[in-house]
Amino acid sequence: MTTFFIPFAVFILFYINTLTNTLCIQKEIPEEKQPKVFRIINVLITILLLSSYVEILFT
Known part of the structure; x- marks a missing residue:
């Protein structure tokens, strides 16, 4: 399970950062x-990923 979840989490963080960069450009932050x-x-997404990992791990 861990071998699947860690690359998935890295991909999600990378994609969210890409979307955040697009947001910053569009809204001219x-x-x-x-x-x-x-x-x-990043902190909020990391908390979400950790909580989902714990939920999957103990379910």
């Missing part, structure tokens, strides 16, 4: 605020 946007989104 200033350069100084972009790291905060990326950090918040």
